[in-house]
Amino acid sequence: MPKTRKKIPKAIWALGLVSLFMDVSSELVHALLPALYFTLGMTMVTVGIIEGIAEATAAITKVFSGSIS
Known part of the structure; x- marks a missing residue:
């Protein structure tokens, strides 16, 4: 039984x-x-x-966005 592959749309490649x-x-x-x-x-x-402030901001944002989602 041959397997058929679906072609990936161009929009997916572009994204x-x-x-x-x-x-x-x-x-x-x-x-x-x-x-x-x-x-x-x-x-x-x-x-x-x-750099510490940047990392702390990213970590705090991840905590709040995780609880919201």
């Missing part, structure tokens, strides 16, 4: 590629932010505080 490029771009920006901070003259402590 997948957009999602991939958004993830790659956000990871690149996130990885380069400390270099930008250092060129602006910020110390490692300042960068740590900024």
